[in-house]
Amino acid sequence: MVKIAILGYGTVGSGVYEILKKNPPSIAKKAGDSIEIKYILDIREFDGHPEKHLFTKNFDDILNDDEVSIVVEVMGGLEPAYSFSKSALLKGKSVVTSNKELVATHGTELIRLAKEHDANYFFEASVGGGIPIIRPLNQCLTANEIDEVHGILNGTTNFILTKMFEEGATFESSLREAQSLGYAERNPEADVEGHDACRKTAILASLATGKFVDYHDIPTEGITKISTADVFFAGKIGYVIKLIGSAEVGPDGKVQAIVAPRLVSKDSQLADVNGVFNAILVHGDSLGDVMFYGRGAGKLPTASAVVADVIDAAKHIHINKWVIWSEAEGDIMQNPGECVYRYFVRTSNKALAENLPGVDVIGTLEGETVFTTGEMKEKDFMQTAGGKCAYIRIL
Amino acid sequence: MVKIAILGYGTVGSGVYEILKKNPPSIAKKAGDSIEIKYILDIREFDGHPEKHLFTKNFDDILNDDEVSIVVEVMGGLEPAYSFSKSALLKGKSVVTSNKELVATHGTELIRLAKEHDANYFFEASVGGGIPIIRPLNQCLTANEIDEVHGILNGTTNFILTKMFEEGATFESSLREAQSLGYAERNPEADVEGHDACRKTAILASLATGKFVDYHDIPTEGITKISTADVFFAGKIGYVIKLIGSAEVGPDGKVQAIVAPRLVSKDSQLADVNGVFNAILVHGDSLGDVMFYGRGAGKLPTASAVVADVIDAAKHIHINKWVIWSEAEGDIMQNPGECVYRYFVRTSNKALAENLPGVDVIGTLEGETVFTTGEMKEKDFMQTAGGKCAYIRIL
Numbered sequence: 117m118v119k120i121a122i123l124g125y126g127t128v129g130s131g132v133y134e135i136l137k138k139n140p141p142s143i144a145k146k147a148g149d150s151i152e153i154k155y156i157l158d159i160r161e162f163d164g165h166p167e168k169h170l171f172t173k174n175f176d177d178i179l180n181d182d183e184v185s186i187v188v189e190v191m192g193g194l195e196p197a198y199s200f201s202k203s204a205l206l207k208g209k210s211v212v213t214s215n216k217e218l219v220a221t222h223g224t225e226l227i228r229l230a231k232e233h234d235a236n237y238f239f240e241a242s243v244g245g246g247i248p249i250i251r252p253l254n255q256c257l258t259a260n261e262i263d264e265v266h267g268i269l270n271g272t273t274n275f276i277l278t279k280m281f282e283e284g285a286t287f288e289s290s291l292r293e294a295q296s297l298g299y300a301e302r303n304p305e306a307d308v309e310g311h312d313a314c315r316k317t318a319i320l321a322s323l324a325t326g327k328f329v330d331y332h333d334i335p336t337e338g339i340t341k342i343s344t345a346d347v348f349f350a351g352k353i354g355y356v357i358k359l360i361g362s363a364e365v366g367p368d369g370k371v372q373a374i375v376a377p378r379l380v381s382k383d384s385q386l387a388d389v390n391g392v393f394n395a396i397l398v399h400g401d402s403l404g405d406v407m408f409y410g411r412g413a414g415k416l417p418t419a420s421a422v423v424a425d426v427i428d429a430a431k432h433i434h435i436n437k438w439v440i441w442s443e444a445e446g447d448i449m450q451n452p453g454e455c456v457y458r459y460f461v462r463t464s465n466k467a468l469a470e471n472l473p474g475v476d477v478i479g480t481l482e483g484e485t486v487f488t489t490g491e492m493k494e495k496d497f498m499q500t501a502g503g504k505c506a507y508i509r510i511l
Numbered sequence: 512m513v514k515i516a517i518l519g520y521g522t523v524g525s526g527v528y529e530i531l532k533k534n535p536p537s538i539a540k541k542a543g544d545s546i547e548i549k550y551i552l553d554i555r556e557f558d559g560h561p562e563k564h565l566f567t568k569n570f571d572d573i574l575n576d577d578e579v580s581i582v583v584e585v586m587g588g589l590e591p592a593y594s595f596s597k598s599a600l601l602k603g604k605s606v607v608t609s610n611k612e613l614v615a616t617h618g619t620e621l622i623r624l625a626k627e628h629d630a631n632y633f634f635e636a637s638v639g640g641g642i643p644i645i646r647p648l649n650q651c652l653t654a655n656e657i658d659e660v661h662g663i664l665n666g667t668t669n670f671i672l673t674k675m676f677e678e679g680a681t682f683e684s685s686l687r688e689a690q691s692l693g694y695a696e697r698n699p700e701a702d703v704e705g706h707d708a709c710r711k712t713a714i715l716a717s718l719a720t721g722k723f724v725d726y727h728d729i730p731t732e733g734i735t736k737i738s739t740a741d742v743f744f745a746g747k748i749g750y751v752i753k754l755i756g757s758a759e760v761g762p763d764g765k766v767q768a769i770v771a772p773r774l775v776s777k778d779s780q781l782a783d784v785n786g787v788f789n790a791i792l793v794h795g796d797s798l799g800d801v802m803f804y805g806r807g808a809g810k811l812p813t814a815s816a817v818v819a820d821v822i823d824a825a826k827h828i829h830i831n832k833w834v835i836w837s838e839a840e841g842d843i844m845q846n847p848g849e850c851v852y853r854y855f856v857r858t859s860n861k862a863l864a865e866n867l868p869g870v871d872v873i874g875t876l877e878g879e880t881v882f883t884t885g886e887m888k889e890k891d892f893m894q895t896a897g898g899k900c901a902y903i904r905i906l
Contacts, residue, residue: 131797135654135797139656142656143653143654145721146653146833146835147653148833240651246795246797246798246799246801247801248643248647248651248652248801251646251647251650251651252643252646252647252651255646255650255819255823256635256643256646256647256816256819257643257815257819258538258541258542258818258819258822258823259530259538259814259815259816259817259818259819259821259822260815261534261537326540385783385804388780388783400641400815402526402530402641402811402812402814402815402818403641403805403806403811403812403815404641404805404806404809404811404812405804405805405806406641406642406643406803406804406805406806407802407803407804407805408801408802408803408804409780409800409801409802409803409804410798410799410800410801410802411798411799411800411801414799416797416798416799417797417798417799419654419797420652420654420655420795420797420798421651421654422654423653423654423797424650424651424652424653424654426654427653427654428650428653431833438541438543438826440541
């Protein structure tokens with residue numbers, strides 16, 4: 117029997133409990149041993165819970181219990197999740213997490229600690245909810261050099277952008293609908309400003325390159341400035357607008373990473389990913405394109421990814437499974453100004469089109485001209501057009 | 512150093528050689544040890560090969576060399592692939608394969624032998640070419656009961672159907688184009704009659720249910736009878752036609768599996784999978800839908816899946832990794848006559864529409880009426896309409 121503790125009984129934590137209690141024989145068969153929840157840590161009271169005896173407010177109960185071999189950290193946030201995870205790993209307990217912020221911030225150290233203490237630090241649920249992406253990158257695509265990852269990594273913003281496209285709705289009204297449906301928080305900043313997608317992009321970039329990519333180094337723009345005019349003109353030339361987290365490895369080995377709204381051709385598989393769904397498109401040198409699609413959030417999808425990691429951890433008690441991710445040596449990031457894009461531009465400054473290369477005018481609306489440019493470096497675009505227009509990079 | 516042998520130096524075998532020679536330090540880093548090809552078995556001569564000393568025609572050279580710990584079987588066909596794989600496993604060597612026919616026929620036995628001899632039998636490349644699907648089903652989705660798998664599993668037929676849809680071309684001319692581009696064999700039967708998709712469906716069904724599903728028990732229809740009229744009328748009501756391999760587990764635990772052309776709603780993610788691409792849509796009870804998309808065939812995509820398995824096998828020398836797949840107890844297959852579908856029907860027999868439930872007429876063309884039916888059991892449909900019409904099941 118493998119005994120585990122769940123840290124945090126919120127949405128994901130209660131989903132983990134539910135899945136483990138639903139069909140224990142099936143879980144036991146897959147894990148090669150039965151899995152028992154011995155503790156649930158939460159600061160709140162759960163007096164009505166059918167197993168209220170499992171609850172504790174004291175992490176030391178868990179840390180000092182040698183019977184507990186797997187700790188499920190689904191608290192979110194950096195502290196106390198970081199301290200708890202670290203001390204569990206130092207004791208040789210495996211840690212399974214859905215905490216993207218913690219993985220993006222301290223992943224390198226926690227992966228190393230797991231290795232040093234014959235334990236595992238698994239984080240499949242930190243990106244893409246229930247979509248298997250971490251393990252495929254880490255195990256299935258190992259014969260490839262991954263040179264590009266592009267993902268729709270945030271369901272809230274994708275729901276909003278889909279509404280704007282399908283119904284011509286404004287950003288504000290689409291956001292309100294997302295909030296009323298429970299897809300967006302009352303304070304939607306982490307989603308709509310791209311912070312959530314940024315942390316996930318950092319995790320994917322680290323796995324794809326094998327080197328830690330710090331999320332602070334990833335330029336991040338949200339979708340709050342996307343207008344119905346952008347949506348209309350993008351559609352007119354065969355594009356949709358998606359919030360894309362991307363990481364590309366250039367021929368010089370430098371990583372070009374960015375989170376921003378992008379014009380995506382309707383021919384791309386990513387263009388068909390609508391509503392709260394997520395998708396991650398990976399390009400490998402031998403493989404070409406492969407895409408992973410599914411629900412990127414939600415209680416049971418995310419919890420099912422956590423439980424799959426628990427099952428894998430249970431099959432590897434005291435056996436470290438290798439993770440392709442180590443400390444970067446030197447600066448591996450491309451200077452954002454050197455990155456090359458085509459731009460979609462909307463401006464009332466008529467002269468601008470004459471000063472940019474490869475301009476292709478799409479139309480005009482209410483005194484604004486809308487056009488696309490040819491390829492140019494970000495620093496050159498910013499020098500000429502910065503502050504004079506609304507723009508979206510083209511994928 | 513881990514020493515391996517490659518059995519069969521055809522398209523996939525030479526791709527495996529190429530990938531392993533391309534970037535040995537990267538492979539060694541991921542495998543935790545360097546990987547050396549010690550033998551290549553092929554009955555043909557390869558005198559111009561830069562490493563012609565690796566070639567042998569005698570499998571016993573490999574079998575009796577204790578240094579060889581992994582055998583890569585990429586010969587295809589049942590024999591001698593089966594005998595070679597079996598004897599390698601009996602000696603405790605791991606076997607990695609892309610051979611769908613062998614996995615679908617003798618997978619249960621070979622998986623069991625691997626387990627009994629502390630070795631592994633890995634077959635990621637047998638389904639979906641380079642698309643990671645076997646390992647996700649086996650490791651990532653373990654917290655789910657998988658109740659549905661639907662796949663576009665054959666690139667040749669998907670190329671032909673895409674041509675028919677996009678250009679209104681006939682089956683025959685699309686097949687000729689596929690042949691001239693090298694996507695279809697001169698004898699295309701295994702592809703166009705659905706046999707290739709059938710074996711892959713059996714493998715997916717076995718992994719999804721955890722029980723061996725014999726491909727002989729899967730009703731299989733090809734795409735040779737699909738007409739331009741079918742394509743036209745399906746498009747008119749918002750559907751495309753795809754060759755789908757599917758397995759569903761009913762509430763009674765019985766497996767309903769079939770390979771057949773299906774009308775697929777344009778709203779489905781599968782409808783956007785075009786040309787030689789493959790995709791597999793999996794439904795889990797906790798997860799909802801998740802889809803895997805990519806190149807289902809081709810030298811380097813398939814070889815990269817083989818090499819990823821070699822890397823995994825190298826990390827698990829003498830450690831058996833568990834595969835969710837065992838002998839079925841009793842008959843687990845649903846009687847095909849009991850399966851329920853809606854049908855798309857094209858017929859010159861005007862009375863037929865009056866004898867079928869829920870008929871919705873789409874149109875008429877050259878004396879034929881085209882309509883869809885409501886849901887009905889296959890046996891009831893066949894009794895009323897069998898032999899009197901052309902039909903396609905609706906997904």
